[in-house]
Structure formats: C-alpha cells, structure tokens
Amino acid sequence: MKRLPLSLIAAFxxxxxxxxxxxxxxxxxxxxxxxxxxxxxxxxxxxxxxxxVGSCSAASCHGYNGPKGSKGSEYTxxxxxxxxxxxxxxxxxxxxxxxxxxxxxxxxxALARPEKDPLCLSCHVYPAxxxxxxxxHERFFEGDGVGCEACHGRxxxxxxxxxxxxxxxxxxxxxIDTRDxxxxxxxxxxxxxxxxxxxxxxxxxxAGHPRLRFxxxxxxxxxxxxxxxxxxxxxxxxxxxxRAWMIGQxxxxxxxxxxxxxxxxxxxxxxxxxxxxxxxxxxxxxxxKDENRPRxxxxxxxxxxxxxxxxxxxxxxxxxxxTPERELTVLKRLPELMSKxxxxxxxxxxxxxxxxxxxxxxxxxxxxTGVGKERLEALLAELARSRGNxxxxxxxxTQLYLGIAALHQALxxxxxxxxxxxxxxxxVRGLGAELQNAFSEKRENLYSSPSRFxxxxxxxxxxxxxxxxxxxxx
Amino acid sequence: xxxxxxLRGGSPVRIRFSWKAILIAVVCAAVVLGIAGARRRVEARTxxxxxxxLTPFYVGAKLGCGTNGCHGAPPSEEPLLxxxxxxxxxxxxxxxxxxxxxxxGERGKQMGKLLGxxxxxxxxxxxxxxxxxxxxxxxHKTFTLEDGVSCSICHGPYKEWYTHGLPVFxxxxxxxxxxxxxxxxxxxxxxxxxxxxxxxxxxxxxxxxQGKFITHxxxxxxxxxxxxxxxxxxxxxxxxxxQYRREKPKKVQEILKYDGIDREQCKLIFVGAAVxxxxxxxxxxxxxxxxxxxxxxxxxxxxxxxxxxxxxHHDLKSPSWRQRRGYSGKPGRVPRQPWPTTLIPFAIxxxxxxxxxxxxxxxxxxxxxxxxxxxxxxxxxxxxxKIEAAARELQLWANALxxxxxxxGKICDDAAARTFLAALPVQLGKTNLDYxxxxxxxxxxxxxxxxxxxxxxxxxxxxxxxxxxxxxKQLRLDLPAGRDKSIVKELGEGLKILNDYDPDPFRRxxxxxSGRFPMK
Numbered sequence: 001m002k003r004l005p006l007s008l009i010a011a012f013x014x015x016x017x018x019x020x021x022x023x024x025x026x027x028x029x030x031x032x033x034x035x036x037x038x039x040x041x042x043x044x045x046x047x048x049x050x051x052x053v054g055s056c057s058a059a060s061c062h063g064y065n066g067p068k069g070s071k072g073s074e075y076t077x078x079x080x081x082x083x084x085x086x087x088x089x090x091x092x093x094x095x096x097x098x099x100x101x102x103x104x105x106x107x108x109x110a111l112a113r114p115e116k117d118p119l120c121l122s123c124h125v126y127p128a129x130x131x132x133x134x135x136x137h138e139r140f141f142e143g144d145g146v147g148c149e150a151c152h153g154r155x156x157x158x159x160x161x162x163x164x165x166x167x168x169x170x171x172x173x174x175x176i177d178t179r180d181x182x183x184x185x186x187x188x189x190x191x192x193x194x195x196x197x198x199x200x201x202x203x204x205x206x207a208g209h210p211r212l213r214f215x216x217x218x219x220x221x222x223x224x225x226x227x228x229x230x231x232x233x234x235x236x237x238x239x240x241x242x243r244a245w246m247i248g249q250x251x252x253x254x255x256x257x258x259x260x261x262x263x264x265x266x267x268x269x270x271x272x273x274x275x276x277x278x279x280x281x282x283x284x285x286x287x288x289k290d291e292n293r294p295r296x297x298x299x300x301x302x303x304x305x306x307x308x309x310x311x312x313x314x315x316x317x318x319x320x321x322x323t324p325e326r327e328l329t330v331l332k333r334l335p336e337l338m339s340k341x342x343x344x345x346x347x348x349x350x351x352x353x354x355x356x357x358x359x360x361x362x363x364x365x366x367x368x369t370g371v372g373k374e375r376l377e378a379l380l381a382e383l384a385r386s387r388g389n390x391x392x393x394x395x396x397x398t399q400l401y402l403g404i405a406a407l408h409q410a411l412x413x414x415x416x417x418x419x420x421x422x423x424x425x426x427x428v429r430g431l432g433a434e435l436q437n438a439f440s441e442k443r444e445n446l447y448s449s450p451s452r453f454x455x456x457x458x459x460x461x462x463x464x465x466x467x468x469x470x471x472x473x474x
Numbered sequence: 475x476x477x478x479x480x481l482r483g484g485s486p487v488r489i490r491f492s493w494k495a496i497l498i499a500v501v502c503a504a505v506v507l508g509i510a511g512a513r514r515r516v517e518a519r520t521x522x523x524x525x526x527x528l529t530p531f532y533v534g535a536k537l538g539c540g541t542n543g544c545h546g547a548p549p550s551e552e553p554l555l556x557x558x559x560x561x562x563x564x565x566x567x568x569x570x571x572x573x574x575x576x577x578x579g580e581r582g583k584q585m586g587k588l589l590g591x592x593x594x595x596x597x598x599x600x601x602x603x604x605x606x607x608x609x610x611x612x613x614h615k616t617f618t619l620e621d622g623v624s625c626s627i628c629h630g631p632y633k634e635w636y637t638h639g640l641p642v643f644x645x646x647x648x649x650x651x652x653x654x655x656x657x658x659x660x661x662x663x664x665x666x667x668x669x670x671x672x673x674x675x676x677x678x679x680x681x682x683x684q685g686k687f688i689t690h691x692x693x694x695x696x697x698x699x700x701x702x703x704x705x706x707x708x709x710x711x712x713x714x715x716x717q718y719r720r721e722k723p724k725k726v727q728e729i730l731k732y733d734g735i736d737r738e739q740c741k742l743i744f745v746g747a748a749v750x751x752x753x754x755x756x757x758x759x760x761x762x763x764x765x766x767x768x769x770x771x772x773x774x775x776x777x778x779x780x781x782x783x784x785x786x787h788h789d790l791k792s793p794s795w796r797q798r799r800g801y802s803g804k805p806g807r808v809p810r811q812p813w814p815t816t817l818i819p820f821a822i823x824x825x826x827x828x829x830x831x832x833x834x835x836x837x838x839x840x841x842x843x844x845x846x847x848x849x850x851x852x853x854x855x856x857x858x859x860k861i862e863a864a865a866r867e868l869q870l871w872a873n874a875l876x877x878x879x880x881x882x883g884k885i886c887d888d889a890a891a892r893t894f895l896a897a898l899p900v901q902l903g904k905t906n907l908d909y910x911x912x913x914x915x916x917x918x919x920x921x922x923x924x925x926x927x928x929x930x931x932x933x934x935x936x937x938x939x940x941x942x943x944x945x946x947k948q949l950r951l952d953l954p955a956g957r958d959k960s961i962v963k964e965l966g967e968g969l970k971i972l973n974d975y976d977p978d979p980f981r982r983x984x985x986x987x988s989g990r991f992p993m994k
Contacts, residue, residue, distance in 0.1 A: 098797060098798070099797075101800065102797060102800055102801060102805045103805060105800070105801070105803075105804070105805075201806070202806040202854070203804055203805055203806040203807075204805075204806070205806060206797075206801070206805035206806030206807075207797065207805040207806070208794075208797045270804075270806070270807075270853060270854050271853065271854065272854055272855070273854070274806065274854060279790065282786035282787065283786060283787070283788065283789065283790045284787065284789065285787065285788060285789045285969060285970070285972075285973035286699055286783070286787050286969045286972075286973070287965075287966045287969045287970050287973060301691060302588050302589065302691055302694040302695045303689075303690045303691040303693065303694030303695070303778065340771035340772045341771065341772050341773070341774065341775040341776075341777075341778075341855065342771050342772075342774040342775035342855070343771060344771050440789070447790050447791060447792035447794075448789065448790055448791050448792070449789040449790045449791075451789050
C-alpha cells in the first residue's frame with residue numbers, strides 16, 4: 001500500500017482536530033465547573049428529555065395544598081407565589097411586545113412575538129438557547145415559565161426514582177443539587193447574570209428590558225416565595241448569610257467575566273458592550289450637580305467609562321481575606337482596558353479568562369477551608385473601612401452595603417450578643433436607606449437612575465457603622 | 475470644503491490604487507498625492523485667509539474700535555455707515571466680551587484642575603475663548619486676550635480694512651460690495667448668511683481645522699454642554715450691535731436697495747440649516763479620518779462628544795418616551811446628534827420652490843441620512859469608516875443645497891415665509907422629536923412668525939402667540955445671551971427642563987399651530 005506522505009497525515013489530523021473542536025464548541029455546554037467531581041453537575045441538557053412541571057405537581061408529590069413553603073407543597077408554593085411561574089406569561093404583556101418590537105425594529109406592535117423569540121425563551125422558560133429543538137415530553141409546557149427542571153435539572157432519569165433513594169443522596173443522573181449553596185448559585189447566575197447567548201445586553205436593555213443586577217445573598221434573603229424552609233439553609237450552615245454572600249460574590253463576578261469574555265470574543269456581538277459599565281456613568285442628567293455625579297473608579301481619565309461597578313468591586317476585599325497570598329492583579333487590569341473608547345477584544349478576552357480562573361481558585365479556597373468567625377469579623381470591618389472607589393458609584397456603594405448587611409446578619413446569627421450592640425443594626429439600615437434615597441422618584445420600578453446618590457452621605461454612614469462595630473458587646 | 479463652501483482639493487485625493495501594478499501605482503500615487511497635498515496646502519491658506527496678500531492684524535476692542543467717533547459713540551454729524559454704537563453695545567451687553575475672563579472663573583479653574591491644563595493659555599480653550607495668534611507681529615499694541623471674542627475675531631483680523639485710506643475711508647468704503655470688502659480688504663462678509671453661519675458655527679458647533687472642538691473629556695471636566703445651534707435665533711437673541719435691513723434708516727435702505735420683500739431672518743434660517751449641517755458633517759468626516767488612522771484603542775472610535783449627548787445623559791425612567799417612540803437603528807446604539815437635520819426639509823422646500831422639484835431632493839436627503847444613521851448604529855459608538863463615507867456624502871449634498879439657496883437672487887419672500895409657517899407644524903407634528911430638535915423647530919417658527927408680524931404689520935394672532943409662548947417655556951427658547959445672564963448659573967434649570975422633556979406636549983403645541991397658515 002502506498003503510504004501517505006507525513007505532511008498530508010498531519011494536515012488531516014490538524015483538520016480533524018479543528019473540525020471536531022469546532023463541533024465540540026458548538027454543543028451548548030451549560031456550565032463549566034472547574035472541580036466537577038466535588039460538585040453535583042448542572043447536567044448537559046441536550047441529551048435528556050424535559051418532563052414538564054406537570055410531572056411534579058401531583059397532590060401526593062409536590063402539589064399538596066399545605067402552607068407556603070411546606071414540605072410536599074413545593075409546586076403549590078411555586079405556582080401560587082413564585083414569579084418564576086409567570087416568567088412565560090409575562091411575555092404576552094404589552095411591555096414585552098414593545099421590547100421585542102424595539103429590539104428587532106418591527107413596524108408594528110402586533111408583529112412582535114416575544115413568546116416565540118429564542119432569546120426570550122432561553123431565560124423565561126428554560127435556560128437553553130435551543131429550547132425549540134430540545135427533547136421534551138409532551139407534558140412539557142412553555143406556559144409554565146421557569147419550572148422545576150430549569151433549576152433542578154432535566155428529570156428524565158430521576159423522575160421515577162428520586163423519592164425512593166435514601167435520604168441525603170445527592171447524586172442522581174441529571175438532578176441538580178440545589179441544596180448546595182454554590183451549585184444553587186451556579187443555577188441562578190445563568191439567567192440572572194447571563195451566559196453566552198442568554199445575554200441581557202445593552203441593545204435589549206435599551207429596547208426596554210430591565211437591567212440585570214443580581215446579588216445572590218440579597219436575592220436569597222428576599223426570596224419570600226421560597227418553596228423550601230429557610231431554616232433548612234441555616235441549619236446546614238450557621239453562617240448561611242455570610243456564605244451565601246461570599247459564594248454569590250465570587251460566582252457572580254466569575255460569571256460576569258465569562259460573559260464578558262464571550263461578548264468580547266464574538267465579532268457579531270456589540271462591542272464595546274455598554275451593559276458592562278455602570279449605567280449611571282452615562283445615564284445621569286446633566287443638571288450640573290457635579291459633586292453628585294458618579295465618577296469612575298481609580299485614576300481613569302475624566303469622561304472615561306467605569307467598568308464592572310456592580311459585579312467586581314467586592315472581589316479584591318474578599319480575595320484579600322480568603323486568599324491573602326494571591327493578588328488578583330489580573331482583575332486590576334480590566335477597568336483600564338475596558339475604559340478605552342474601543343477596548344481591544346482579544347486583550348479583554350485573555351484578561352477576563354485569567355480573571356475567571358483566579359476567581360474560581362479563590363472560591364475553591366473558600367469552600368475548602370471555610371471562613372471562621374474571626375475572619376468574618378475582619379471582613380466586615382474591612383468593608384466598613386472601605387472608601388475611595390467603592391463610594392464612587394451607587395452600584396459599588398450598594399454592593400458594599402449588601403456585604404455589610406449579610407456579614408452583620410451572619411455574625412449576629414452566630415453570636416446573639418454581636419448583633420444586640422446598641423445602634424449597630426440601625427446604622428446598617430441607615431446605610432441602606434441612604435442608598436434608597438438616591439432615587440429621586442418613589443422607587444416604583446427598577447429602571448430609574450440613582451440621581452441623588454451622595455458619596456459623602458454614604459461615607460458618614462460607614463463611619464457610624466465603624467464606630468458601632470468598635471463598641472464593646474453587652 | 476473651504477469657507478466659501480467650495481471644494482478644496484477634495485477630488486484629487488480620491489485615488490484608487492491598482493494592486494496589479496503596485497509599484498507604478500505607488501509611484502503615481504506619491505506624485506499625485508504630493509501635488510494634491512501641495513495644492514491643498516495652498517488652498518487651505520487661501521481659505522483661512524481671504525487673500526494671501528492680506529496682513530493678519532488683531533486690534534484691541536476699545537482702543538482699536540471703540541473710541542468715540544468710531545464705534546464707541548456717534549460723531550457730531552449724522553453717521554450713515556453705521557450707528558457708531560457697536561462697541562458700546564458689545565462691551566456693555568454682549569457675553570462674548572467675557573469669553574476669555576470666564577477661563578479664570580471657578581468653573582474654568584475646576585476644568586483646568588481635572589484636565590491638567592492651563593486653561594488660560596491652552597490653545598484648545600483659547601481657540602474659542604479668544605484667539606490663538608502665533609505671530610506676535612500680528613497683534614496690535616492695543617490687542618489683549620482679555621477682550622474675549624472681540625471685533626477682529628468675527629469681522630476679520632486684517633490690517634487692510636482696518637487702516638484702509640483713513641480719513642476718506644467712509645466714502646470709498648460705502649461704495650464697495652461686501653464681497654469686495656472681504657476679498658480685497660479682509661473684512662468678513664457677515665451679511666452673507668452662509669458665511670455668518672459658518673463663522674458662528676466654528677465655535678458654537680466646532681471646527682477641527684481651527685482647533686475648535688469640545689471633547690467629551692472637556693465636558694466631563696465641567697464645560698457647559700453646547701446647546702444645539704440655530705443661527706437666526708442665536709443672532710436674534712444676542713444683544714445686537716447691528717440692525718436688520720428692515721430696521722435701518724430709509725436712506726441706508728435705499729443705498730442697500732432694500733425693497734421690503736426679502737425676509738432676511740427666514741432666509742438666514744434656511745441657509746443656516748444647510749450650512750450647519752454641512753459643518754457638522756465636516757466635523758464628523760475629519761474626526762473619522764483620525765479614527766481610521768489611529769492605532770491607540772482610545773482613538774480608534776469617535777470622541778463621545780460627536781454623539782447625541784442626551785441619548786445617554788438622561789435619567790432612566792419608566793415608562794420611557796424613547797422606548798415608546800422606538801429607535802431609528804438598533805436600540806442601545808449611540809446615535810448622531812439629531813438636531814442638524816431637523817430644518818433641512820424646509821430648506822429643501824425653499825430651495826426647490828415646488829413639490830415636483832423638492833421630491834427628488836428630499837429623497838436624496840433621506841437616503842443619505844439613513845446611511846449615516848446606519849453607520850452610527852453599525853456598532854456601539856458607530857463604525858468610523860462607514861460614518862466617514864456617509865457624512866462626506868451628506869456634507870457635499872448640504873453644501874450644494876446651501877449654495878443653491880444662498881444665491882442672492884433666491885429671494886425669501888412673504889410666500890416662502892408663509893409656506894414655512896404652514897408646513898412646519900404639519901410635518902413635524904407627526905414625529906417624536908427629541909429636545910434639541912424640537913428646539914430647532916420652535917426657534918425657527920418663532921423667528922419667522924415674529925419677522926412676519928413685523929414686516930406685514932399683521933394683526934396679532936393670540937392663538938399662535940400663546941402657543942409660541944408655551945413653546946418658549948417648555949423648551950426654554952431664551953438663551954442666556956447677555957452679559958447680565960450667567961450660563962453656569964442658569965445651566966441647572968435649563969438642563970432640568972431638558973431632562974424632563976417629553977415630546978407629547980411639543981406635538982400637541984404643533985397640532986394647535988397646524989392650519990393657522992397660509993393666512994390671507
């Protein structure tokens with residue numbers, strides 16, 4: 001047999017590699033978790049059939065008519081109270097149609113069909129950009145909105161077995177273990193931060209979609225329609241509030257970097273992507289109250305756009321406490337890179353990817369060693385001491401507040417005496433109120449600008465908190 | 475384009491390389507470019523200075539022009555050439571006097587600190603707040619920057635007309651046409667609507683060639699936002715040290731052959747609109763060229779100041795009239811400044827005279843604007859190469875329109891004014907204009923309406939007066955023009971009105987105006 005020249009074989013090999021890697025890349029990989037063995041996976045959805053909410057809602061399963069959040073009434077709680085159950089029907093509202101009309105520049109409102117748009121469905125029904133072609137049981141009904149499987153995983157392989165396995169079993173094929181705080185965070189951030197084409201970018205926001213501003217700890221604490229018991233969370237981790245905050249910060253910041261990297265790497269995505277920046281940096285009126293005008297972090301030139309003011313500001317403080325040996329230098333480069341009028345896409349991709357890895361390491365370190373009470377106290381003190389850039393924008397100041405509130409709550413849960421020091425709770429609430437006051441109108445919606453944001457007032461509140469924290473415990 | 479609105483060395487620059495014969499092409503290109511470059515340099519000089527033999531000469535306002543008997547106070551005998559109070563009016567009331575002084579004010583200092591510039595000497599500031607005179611010999615001993623935007627700067631900084639043949643000056647001078655005064659002696663012909671617009675717009679809009687451009691960095695450091703520019707309204711609201719032809723004494727009107735028909739302000743609006751569009755496109759073209767050449771990530775994209783400021787700078791609220799209105803391109807992309815095109819359809823109608831002729835012009839205009847909008851929406855902050863191409867097209871087109879309607883033979887008469895007053899509310903009443911564009915429309919309507927009343931001595935129409943007054947309030951049409959008004963102090967209130975603007979009341983006002991004209 002005539003032998004093929006080596007170069008030809010090499011060329012074939014290379015071609016095959018390029019092709020297959022391309023194919024592999026085109027398969028929607030759902031969530032990449034660095035240390036897959038140690039966690040329950042968010043299973044690749046493409047291979048399993050969706051079963052639909054109807055497969056969970058039997059009265060003897062999760063559809064009992066018990067009190068909100070009680071065992072056996074998970075479906076009932078969800079369908080009655082949880083806005084996720086109305087995620088699809090909201091697409092029929094006029095507001096949704098207006099968004100769709102603006103986004104696709106349609107002639108008339110009547111032509112807008114958001115309920116058919118894969119972009120909308122990928123978060124308003126099930127986190128998959130290819131939902132249309134996704135295998136599904138006939139019970140699966142889009143009208144159910146963000147149903148059980150969107151968070152708990154495709155049920156094909158565990159629907160008929162999950163109630164028979166011994167209590168505490170965490171690994172079932174395709175089931176996502178949402179009891180684990182980190183896994184749960186990974187589920188939420190797919191839609192609430194964004195992932196690949198599941199992207200609430202500035203085009204969509206300008207069309208009318210609310211901007212995403214996710215903070216895991218706060219969302220969990222305010223999730224009053226939960227279909228599980230809050231005490232199960234606190235029983236698992238006495239420092240639940242702090243853990244949720246730390247995990248949420250690191251997972252959200254990492255997810256935001258993954259999204260940034262995807263946005264930067266794809267030439268057909270808008271660039272620069274304005275949703276990466278502080279909204280109020282541009283969207284503020286020019287009435288001349290210069291002292292209240294949000295400024296960019298650090299030494300950015302005047303008029304440059306401040307990047308990452310929502311997901312990133314707490315990361316350096318957190319990393320300094322969790323992995324003091326590790327400097328997150330890579331994250332320090334991004335604000336400057338992104339402040340350019342036309343940031344270089346490939347430089348941003350590599351910086352964002354390096355940042356993603358660094359944050360994952362930081363998270364792993366935290367999960368491995370845990371965070372003791374002393375370090376939580378140190379972290380809280382650090383947050384209260386924080387000034388400078390973190391007071392520059394309403395977004396970063398709000399992150400600071402949410403961190404302080406979560407840590408203070410966790411420390412009070414761990415040690416009742418901690419939280420009963422006179423005036424401490426009020427001081428923390430005062431900081432929150434100050435941030436609420438930044439909105440000029442009554443905050444009837446999520447869209448108004450914090451045009452009365454006053455960094456000086458925030459600083460006064462922080463000083464007050466600092467003082468209270470230094471006072472002796474009763 | 476030079477100040478006369480003619481193409482300057484433009485066409486020879488368009489060279490297409492043939493890559494099949496690279497070497498020849500390169501050599502040819504080098505030669506052609508060299509020639510073109512040289513030609514451009516020569517012509518650039520002729521454009522900046524009306525005639526090469528003129529001698530740059532900057533004089534002080536008071537001692538140079540404002541003495542008694544000159545422009546400070548009238549001489550004993552009846553002056554015919556001017557009222558001789560020009561300096562006194564300017565010095566007493568006109569804010570241009572303070573243009574340099576404000577640099578050392580509180581805001582000037584703040585800007586200097588934030589930008590790290592010495593604002594009192596930096597040419598980026600002085601180019602508009604005074605004058606950048608490199609040659610010391612060009613400065614008369616009376617000249618001082620403290621005079622701000624003074625006589626020489628607008629009327630032409632040339633020795634020839636300043637010292638021309640005194641004391642027989644007056645008699646000769648009166649016999650000359652403005653054109654002669656400009657080309658031979660260097661006195662800028664501000665009676666020419668196109669020239670006046672280009673001159674004012676060089677600061678009030680920007681002119682890259684003259685080093686006049688307010689960057690986003692300068693705004694962010696505290697420069698008050700430039701309002702949209704409409705030359706007739708800006709001229710009208712100035713403490714005027716000149717008179718319209720209709721206001722001049724009979725004798726002077728006779729000399730000027732004023733027939734009482736020509737609507738001077740109305741024509742200024744039409745020509746001004748075309749010239750302002752041309753100048754704004756020129757600014758875009760020049761900056762896009764810089765972006766295309768740039769290697770630095772900060773320069774590859776247009777300076778933010780080239781975009782519609784208020785597309786971004788508004789408080790977010792819901793429901794939002796912008797979302798209700800929809801977008802001309804992709805939502806979320808930063809659009810061009812919308813106002814320079816608002817009045818163009820009316821300038822077209824005036825230029826064409828009838829529907830048959832105006833239709834193809836309107837179609838051309840709309841196609842070019844569409845291309846420009848698409849170039850802005852192609853990516854966030856626009857695609858500089860596409861914007862350059864589209865803006866250049868529109869620049870040339872606007873120039874042709876300006877030339878057509880600026881023809882002295884093109885009379886803007888009663889019928890033209892009435893047509894405008896009838897058409898504006900109907901045409902713009904169907905649209906959702908932003909604040910700046912609405913202001914263009916309202917300024918123009920107000921000016922033409924007032925001129926119409928003054929010239930025809932028509933009976934007052936309380937309905938129109940009421941609507942115009944309402945528009946004045948809604949859009950704050952009064953500019954802080956005099957020395958007694960502070961731009962900085964009034965800024966907050968003006969910008970609040972802008973921030974609270976909603977197109978619905980404006981549209982309702984236009985609805986009330988439609989059908990009021992043509993009046994018999």
